[in-house]
Amino acid sequence: MTNHLKRLTIPKAYEAVHRALEEEILSGRIPMGSPLPTETELAEQFGVTRHTVREGMRALEQSGLVRREAGRRLHAVLPHHEDLAPRGSRALLMQGVTFRELWEVALRLEVWAVEMAAPLIDAAVIERLEANVAAMEKALAEGRSIIALDVEFHALIAEAACNRVLLMSREPVSLLFYPSLEKLFRHPRTADLSPARVLEAHREILRALRQRDAVAARDWMERHIMDFRRGYDLAGIDLDQPVDTKVEPSTGR
Amino acid sequence: MTNHLKRLTIPKAYEAVHRALEEEILSGRIPMGSPLPTETELAEQFGVTRHTVREGMRALEQSGLVRREAGRRLHAVLPHHEDLAPRGSRALLMQGVTFRELWEVALRLEVWAVEMAAPLIDAAVIERLEANVAAMEKALAEGRSIIALDVEFHALIAEAACNRVLLMSREPVSLLFYPSLEKLFRHPRTADLSPARVLEAHREILRALRQRDAVAARDWMERHIMDFRRGYDLAGIDLDQPVDTKVEPSTGR
DNA sequence: ATTGTTGGATTGTTGGACAAAGAGAGTCTA
DNA sequence: TAGACTCTCTTTGTCCAACAATCCAACAAT
Numbered sequence: 001m002t003n004h005l006k007r008l009t010i011p012k013a014y015e016a017v018h019r020a021l022e023e024e025i026l027s028g029r030i031p032m033g034s035p036l037p038t039e040t041e042l043a044e045q046f047g048v049t050r051h052t053v054r055e056g057m058r059a060l061e062q063s064g065l066v067r068r069e070a071g072r073r074l075h076a077v078l079p080h081h082e083d084l085a086p087r088g089s090r091a092l093l094m095q096g097v098t099f100r101e102l103w104e105v106a107l108r109l110e111v112w113a114v115e116m117a118a119p120l121i122d123a124a125v126i127e128r129l130e131a132n133v134a135a136m137e138k139a140l141a142e143g144r145s146i147i148a149l150d151v152e153f154h155a156l157i158a159e160a161a162c163n164r165v166l167l168m169s170r171e172p173v174s175l176l177f178y179p180s181l182e183k184l185f186r187h188p189r190t191a192d193l194s195p196a197r198v199l200e201a202h203r204e205i206l207r208a209l210r211q212r213d214a215v216a217a218r219d220w221m222e223r224h225i226m227d228f229r230r231g232y233d234l235a236g237i238d239l240d241q242p243v244d245t246k247v248e249p250s251t252g253r
Numbered sequence: 254m255t256n257h258l259k260r261l262t263i264p265k266a267y268e269a270v271h272r273a274l275e276e277e278i279l280s281g282r283i284p285m286g287s288p289l290p291t292e293t294e295l296a297e298q299f300g301v302t303r304h305t306v307r308e309g310m311r312a313l314e315q316s317g318l319v320r321r322e323a324g325r326r327l328h329a330v331l332p333h334h335e336d337l338a339p340r341g342s343r344a345l346l347m348q349g350v351t352f353r354e355l356w357e358v359a360l361r362l363e364v365w366a367v368e369m370a371a372p373l374i375d376a377a378v379i380e381r382l383e384a385n386v387a388a389m390e391k392a393l394a395e396g397r398s399i400i401a402l403d404v405e406f407h408a409l410i411a412e413a414a415c416n417r418v419l420l421m422s423r424e425p426v427s428l429l430f431y432p433s434l435e436k437l438f439r440h441p442r443t444a445d446l447s448p449a450r451v452l453e454a455h456r457e458i459l460r461a462l463r464q465r466d467a468v469a470a471r472d473w474m475e476r477h478i479m480d481f482r483r484g485y486d487l488a489g490i491d492l493d494q495p496v497d498t499k500v501e502p503s504t505g506r
Numbered sequence: 507a508t509t510g511t512t513g514g515a516t517t518g519t520t521g522g523a524c525a526a527a528g529a530g531a532g533t534c535t536a
Numbered sequence: 537t538a539g540a541c542t543c544t545c546t547t548t549g550t551c552c553a554a555c556a557a558t559c560c561a562a563c564a565a566t
Contacts, residue, residue, distance in 0.1 A: 010558085013519070014311065026347070038547060049520050051304055054549090058267065058308045062315035063340050072528055072547060079344035084337070087316050088421055091332035094279070097417050104369075105418040112361055164350045165358040168341055169422040266550070291516060302551050307518090325516060325559060 013048050017056030020046065025065050025076045035073040036066065081168040088172030089247045096242035099180060099232060103239070106177045107225045109170040110154060114205060114221040117160035118214035125160045129206050132156065136199050146185070146195055151178045153202055157209075179245040181228055187235040194231050201227065266301050270309030273299065278318050278329045288326040289319065334421040341425030342500045349495035352433060352485060356492070359430045360478045362423045363407060367458060367474040370413035371467035378413045382459050385409065389452050399438070399448055404431045406455055410462075433496040434481055440488040447484050454480065 021042075024030045036042070039057075043050040057074065060066045064079030092102075136149045151174060158167055158174075185195050201224035208217035232239055274295075277283045289295070292310075296303040310327060313319045317332030345355075389402045404427060411423055438447050454477035461469035485492055 012517095026343075040547080050548095051521095052519065055308055055311045055518095058311040059315050062312050064344065078347055079340070081341075081344060084341055084344060087332070088334075088337055088341070090279075091317060091334060091337060092418060092421060094331055095417055101416045101418045104416055105422055108361065108365055109422070116357075163354045163357055164348055165345060165354045165426055168345060169358060169362070169426060173418055173422060265548095293516080303517095304552095305550065308549095 013052045014055035014059070017042070017046055017048065017053055018059045021056060021060050022063070022065060030076050032076055032078055035075050038073070081164075081171050084168070085171035085175055086247055089175040092172060092176055093243065093245065093247055097176075098240045099237075099243050100239040102173060102177045102180065102243060103225070103229050106170075106173050107222070109166070109173060110157075110225055111218055111221050113154075113158040113161045113166060113170065114209070114217045115214050116163060116166070117157050118209055118212055118217045120162050121160040121209050121212070125156055126206070126210055129153065129156055129209070133199070133202050133206055136202065140195055140199060145182070146198065147178055147182055150181070150198060150202075151175070154178070157205075160209075175247060176243060176245060180243040181231070182245070183237070184228070184231045184235060187231075187237075194227070197227055198224070266305045267308035267312070270295070270299055270301065270306055271312045274309060274313055275316070275318060283329045285329055285331055288328050291326070334417075334424045337421070338424035338428055339500055342428040345425060345429055346496070346498065346500055350429075351493045352490075352496050353492040355426060355430045355433065355496060356478070356482050359423075359426050360475070362419070362426060363410075363478055364471055364474050366407075366411045366414045366419060366423065367462070367470045368467050369416065369419070370410050371462055371465055371470045373415050374413040374462050374465070378409055379459070379463055382406065382409055382462070386452070386455050386459055389455065393448055393452060398435070399451065400431055400435055403434070403451060403455075404428070407431070410458075413462075428500060429496060429498060432498040434484075435498070436490070437481070437484045437488060440484075440490075447480070450480055451477070 021030075021036070025032075030036060037045070039050050039053050042053045046053065057066070061068070061074070064083035065076060066074045067077045069075045132149055132153050136146050136153075139146050139149060154174060155171075158170055161167075181194070187194075201220055204220040205217055205224065208214075208220055229239070274283075274289070278285075283289060290298070292303045292306050295306045299306065310319070314321070314327070317336035318329065319327045320330045322328045385402055385406050389399050389406075392399050392402060407427060408424075411420055411427075414420075434447075440447075454473055457473045458470055458477065461467075461473055482492070
């Protein structure tokens with residue numbers, strides 16, 4: 001029995017268009033930031049209908065290689081992790097990853113990030129971190145959710161680590177991890193504990209960063225992320241339940 | 254002057270279709286594995302043309318929520334990191350990330366992965382690792398490239414760590430990191446060093462895993478990944494050059 | 507039991523058409 | 537002459553209608 005034959009895939013025109021455009025951008029023949037030819041032009045050049053071109057473009061849009069700048073034409077752009085991360089988060093969500101899985105990775109990534117950031121961080125980022133902490137104080141006083149600010153705080157630190165690979169790796173995690181804390185903050189048994197402690201930890205991390213103290217920053221971050229797990233324990237929530245949160249698509253930049 | 258008004262985004266039908274289908278799948282109204290309605294049906298239900306539906310579908314395809322199973326209809330599927338990772342890698346590549354950035358992250362992720370895997374690994378994975386090592390011996394003897402096997406070795410370990418978040422985080426890194434070693438293996442100054450050492454390290458890691466020895470596994474992995482950096486140094490290649498490799502799209506599963 | 511055949515369903519591709527929104531040029535006014 | 541207001545022209549978004557290619561399943565033929 002010959003069972004080794006691969007299913008041969010019949011090429012579809014719109015896929016070909018997709019790949020051709022991709023190649024065109026990757027190779028730099030369509031330079032970053034410049035507009036793509038019009039649909040009609042592409043249709044002519046590729047020898048297919050405009051409809052077919054459009055289908056190829058829809059696919060291209062999703063890979064972040066191309067963006068609809070305000071106005072009309074599609075422009076080639078550098079794909080940014082913010083474009084890709086929501087899909088990653090969603091995939092994780094749908095696979096039913098547990099809080100434990102998220103936490104394990106978040107712990108390590110965030111600790112590395114702050115460790116790397118400490119010696120590199122510059123005044124501008126420190127300022128933004130200060131603003132973030134201030135905003136969180138305000139939000140806390142007014143009883144608003146601090147999740148968004150929490151996400152931002154950690155994202156700022158990760159950026160300061162000057163490692164784009166780290167940035168891309170942690171983004172899908174971050175998008176899922178911090179929102180998954182929401183229910184913690186609203187849980188009665190931890191209500192007095194969590195949000196205030198988050199703020200405190202952020203303050204201490206910021207202080208350490210201001211002094212370029214990698215060890216202190218590292219320790220506080222570790223404690224900080226550990227706290228979340230402790231919160232789950234205290235609240236009696238099972239760590240091995242799938243997290244459930246909504247992932248909203250990125251709003252673009 | 255009123256300047257605070259947000260640019261309001263005019264909804265496009267194909268985006269609406271995209272989102273509607275996404276929602277339909279996410280909510281479970283279209284269960285995993287089941288086929289989507291036909292294009293004509295969708296067109297009727299949404300009240301748009303079939304072509305508009307198709308554009309929405311092209312976008313859906315890219316987010317991995319849907320797959321063209323062999324034959325005809327699109328089926329809803331759990332998005333898998335293998336579908337998403339290549340885009341992540343490509344984004345990194347295009348941003349011109351350096352070997353140093355990749356290495357820094359790979360070092361930590363791989364070390365942690367093997368540490369987690371050690372106590373959890375089961376016989377089946379060990380067998381596959383053994384097969385992998387054997388294949389690498391063969392490839393080495395025949396002078397073929399060991400990159401693909403290298404990637405697989407580390408992927409197997411990461412899988413054994415039983416953490417899907419880790420799996421997703423490391424995939425884009427892995428897809429870029431190991432291929433970026435190709436030029437190292439071909440470099441004369443390290444020719445006697447690298448490929449053989451890779452094999453040796455893999456053997457030792459496997460041995461440690463067989464004995465569930467997390468510490469030894471960890472140490473060998475650390476040494477192993479460190480070696481790559483040392484290789485770059487020895488070869489006199491600048492760590493801060495952007496890596497250049499090809500990222501081929503996933504072949505699907 | 508394996509191999510054609512046939513018809514119906516669905517996808518892939520094409521054609522042509524038109525409305526809506528931007529971009530740019532030209533015009534008018536202050 | 538700068539700014540505001542048209543008025544085109546271009547390009548995109550959407551629609552309608554059709555046909556070719558492919559697949560599926562049932563059935564017929566060997």
